[in-house]
Amino acid sequence: MATGQIVIHEEYCKGCGYCEVFCPQGCIVITGEKVSPEGFLLPAFNHQKKCKGCGVCSQMCPEFAIEVYQIKADKERKKKTRRSKRG
Numbered sequence: 001m002a003t004g005q006i007v008i009h010e011e012y013c014k015g016c017g018y019c020e021v022f023c024p025q026g027c028i029v030i031t032g033e034k035v036s037p038e039g040f041l042l043p044a045f046n047h048q049k050k051c052k053g054c055g056v057c058s059q060m061c062p063e064f065a066i067e068v069y070q071i072k073a074d075k076e077r078k079k080k081t082r083r084s085k086r087g
């Protein structure tokens with residue numbers, strides 16, 4: 001079974017909360033503790049072990065602020081794939 005890892009580029013985030021709402025695993029939370037210089041509430045990837053690398057958070061983010069890496073659970077050759085709408 002695949003697992004996932006995400007990178008949130010906080011400089012692009014506008015704090016809309018879509019990533020938190022739509023993550024089917026509940027991995028992303030906006031606690032109110034992290035705030036951008038512009039005053040946006042920033043999400044945190046707090047439940048990393050639950051992430052499946054499904055990419056929903058990245059697809060829902062209107063600011064293209066999230067990169068998703070899917071890690072294949074193949075012991076022989078761990079394959080890391082990158083999903084991103086940026087570059």
Ligand code: SF4
Nearest residue numbers: 023051052054055057
């Ligand atoms: S890749 Fe899927 S499981 Fe992982 S944080 Fe994003 S929406 Fe949640």
Ligand code: SF4
Nearest residue numbers: 013014016017019061
């Ligand atoms: S969906 Fe994108 S812009 Fe909205 S809170 Fe999440 S990372 Fe920020």
